Amino acid sequence: MEHTSERAFVRMAGVGHRYDPTPGSPMAVQNIDLDINRHEFVAVVGPSGCGKSTLLRMVSGLLVPSEGEVSVFGKQVNGPRDDVGIVFQKPTLLPWLSVRKNVLFPLKHKFGRYGAQDEKRANELLAMAGLEAFADKMPDELSGGMQQRVGIVRALLLNPDILLMDEPFSALDAMTREQIGFDLLKIWDEQPKTVLFITHSISEAVLLADRVLVMSKRPGSVLDLIEVDLPRPRSPETIKHPRFSELTDRIRKHIYEPDAH
Numbered sequence: 001m002e003h004t005s006e007r008a009f010v011r012m013a014g015v016g017h018r019y020d021p022t023p024g025s026p027m028a029v030q031n032i033d034l035d036i037n038r039h040e041f042v043a044v045v046g047p048s049g050c051g052k053s054t055l056l057r058m059v060s061g062l063l064v065p066s067e068g069e070v071s072v073f074g075k076q077v078n079g080p081r082d083d084v085g086i087v088f089q090k091p092t093l094l095p096w097l098s099v100r101k102n103v104l105f106p107l108k109h110k111f112g113r114y115g116a117q118d119e120k121r122a123n124e125l126l127a128m129a130g131l132e133a134f135a136d137k138m139p140d141e142l143s144g145g146m147q148q149r150v151g152i153v154r155a156l157l158l159n160p161d162i163l164l165m166d167e168p169f170s171a172l173d174a175m176t177r178e179q180i181g182f183d184l185l186k187i188w189d190e191q192p193k194t195v196l197f198i199t200h201s202i203s204e205a206v207l208l209a210d211r212v213l214v215m216s217k218r219p220g221s222v223l224d225l226i227e228v229d230l231p232r233p234r235s236p237e238t239i240k241h242p243r244f245s246e247l248t249d250r251i252r253k254h255i256y257e258p259d260a261h
């Protein structure tokens with residue numbers, strides 16, 4: 001029997017989707033073959049509307065592909081999964097709950113209650129995200145960057161195997177964005193997860209990921225899958241690495257000169 005650790009943790013095989021089921025209607029994404037290893041960090045870049053979110057929704061199980069198959073640990077995904085945490089562009093915190101209670105809310109929603117152990121873990125994760133002093137504050141007392149960190153901690157508290165992030169930092173200013181990226185890597189290093197991370201920022205993709213999936217314009221397919229062979233831990237120094245500009249240039253060429261390939 002094949003050993004599970006030798007299998008791709010997330011596998012997309014011939015995956016495609018059309019929102020309009022009428023035969024002959026245009027595909028949103030097509031022919032996606034991608035294996036993601038356990039605890040790998042894969043970033044997805046590509047032009048607007050190429051189907052990045054569609055891809056992410058198919059991995060989450062919220063969307064069933066009209067072609068091909070998505071599987072996790074060898075089991076086909078055919079409905080919403082429990083072991084997936086999702087972080088969107090906006091954290092949508094509940095304004096009437098404190099930061100800690102916001103973070104604990106999904107547990108309460110899922111199991112009807114949470115215990116002292118959960119609160120302890122919430123406090124640990126909040127500390128890891130630099131939010132220790134803000135746990136009892138209300139969301140509107142926090143900056144946008146802090147609120148987004150709360151959203152990430154909330155997704156991590158359920159300890160999902162897979163973390164899906166859909167342009168999680170795009171509403172943030174450049175400085176906060178870079179810092180929160182490094183904070184995410186620190187958390188990922190301490191609590192490894194399989195991450196699928198959508199971004200419009202080529203440099204962010206290279207700075208954070210193990211591999212970058214470059215998608216073509218609609219219907220989105222795989223243009224390139226780039227191994228980011230930059231040393232870890234990544235830091236602001238990584239940006240000065242000559243390989244960093246080589247990799248970002250390669251992606252930029254795909255995006256801005258797609259016909260050259």
Ligand SMILES: Nc1ncnc2c1ncn2[C@@H]1O[C@H](COP(=O)(O)OP(=O)(O)OP(=O)(O)O)[C@@H](O)[C@H]1O
Nearest residue numbers: 019020028046047048049050051052053054055218
């Ligand atoms: N619910 C839907 N119904 C019909 N068409 C949809 C739906 N959601 C997305 N689409 C279409 O599918 C294509 C891919 O959309 P998707 O949101 O996955 O792209 P994206 O790469 O994430 O875009 P962006 O970078 O602008 O966020 C787009 O052309 C979009 O209009």
